[in-house]
Amino acid sequence: MSFRSIHVGLKTIAILIAAGLAVAQATSAQYQQQPQQQQPQPQPQQQQPTPAPSGKAAPLSAPQAPAEAPKIDPEEEKAYKAFVDANAPQQADARIKLGEQFVAKYPKSKYAEQVYARLMQDYLDKQQFDKMYDAADKALALNPDNVTVLVIEGWVIPHNYNPDDPDAEKRLNQAEVFEKHAIDVISKLTKPANLTDEQFAKAKDLALSQAHSGLGLIYFRRQDFANSVTELQAGEKIAATPDPTDFYVMGVELQALKRFSEAADAYQKCAQIPGGLADRCKSKIDEAKKQASAQPAAPKP
Numbered sequence: 550m551s552f553r554s555i556h557v558g559l560k561t562i563a564i565l566i567a568a569g570l571a572v573a574q575a576t577s578a579q580y581q582q583q584p585q586q587q588q589p590q591p592q593p594q595q596q597q598p599t600p601a602p603s604g605k606a607a608p609l610s611a612p613q614a615p616a617e618a619p620k621i622d623p624e625e626e627k628a629y630k631a632f633v634d635a636n637a638p639q640q641a642d643a644r645i646k647l648g649e650q651f652v653a654k655y656p657k658s659k660y661a662e663q664v665y666a667r668l669m670q671d672y673l674d675k676q677q678f679d680k681m682y683d684a685a686d687k688a689l690a691l692n693p694d695n696v697t698v699l700v701i702e703g704w705v706i707p708h709n710y711n712p713d714d715p716d717a718e719k720r721l722n723q724a725e726v727f728e729k730h731a732i733d734v735i736s737k738l739t740k741p742a743n744l745t746d747e748q749f750a751k752a753k754d755l756a757l758s759q760a761h762s763g764l765g766l767i768y769f770r771r772q773d774f775a776n777s778v779t780e781l782q783a784g785e786k787i788a789a790t791p792d793p794t795d796f797y798v799m800g801v802e803l804q805a806l807k808r809f810s811e812a813a814d815a816y817q818k819c820a821q822i823p824g825g826l827a828d829r830c831k832s833k834i835d836e837a838k839k840q841a842s843a844q845p846a847a848p849k850p
Contacts, residue, residue: 703727707766809841
């Protein structure tokens with residue numbers, strides 16, 4: 550069974566953005582620090598003269614001056630502050646306009662990644678998916694390890710899947726790369742100083758659960774049901790807020806795999822979560838139970 554589209558849980562995504570932001574910021578900080586580690590500031594007092602060829606005087610060279618600190622543009626800082634301050638839900642249109650103006654005027658700004666990541670969220674809230682993908686891709690071009698962007702874009706692609714789109718398979722492949730990379734990055738994160746151990750663990754679990762959910766939907770779209778069930782179950786084990794869509798998809802897949810008792814359990818969990826899928830899942834519970842009862846008993850070993 551396949552669907553053209555599955556409802557995008559905007560509330561779930563909004564929660565991920567808020568809680569996962571700390572993980573993304575920690576990742577961003579680590580990513581931005583790498584060039585500094587690779588290029589330490591010169592220390593003239595420790596420099597040794599360049600060895601001279603035999604019989605020749607060593608050349609003289611002036612000590613290198615420390616690298617200049619980046620210049621601060623007051624207008625850029627003011628524009629970014631205006632963007633950040635427009636953080637109320639009812640200011641979404643104004644924030645989008647400010648963000649678009651900012652990246653157009655300051656494409657190489659140190660704030661560009663954060664602006665694109667927030668624009669991604671705002672475009673998603675408005676279900677402007679083409680713009681969402683574009684902003685996400687630009688954020689990842691600046692920081693390929695931005696966990697929040699990786700997880701969300703990889704999650705939205707299979708939820709917004711259209712098999713008639715000529716780029717549908719290409720998008721699924723891209724989403725799979727995003728989610729797998731996000732899982733790898735999360736496993737290597739170190740706790741930032743401004744988070745407690747509990748906060749950091751919750752933020753990582755939230756991002757991980759959404760990444761596994763995204764992978765599960767990707768495999769579902771490919772009708773790779775066994776791998777999809779494995780990923781969806783992995784995500785639900787650590788999810789703070791279970792996703793009824795994941796339970797429903799698991800039920801459909803487990804029925805196709807003739808694992809009827811497990812399918813009934815998945816539908817039961819889905820039915821217990823208020824929302825648009827609850828009634829549909831309730832109607833599927835008895836069907837799966839009847840299939841389980843009619844299934845021949847497994848032969849004794």
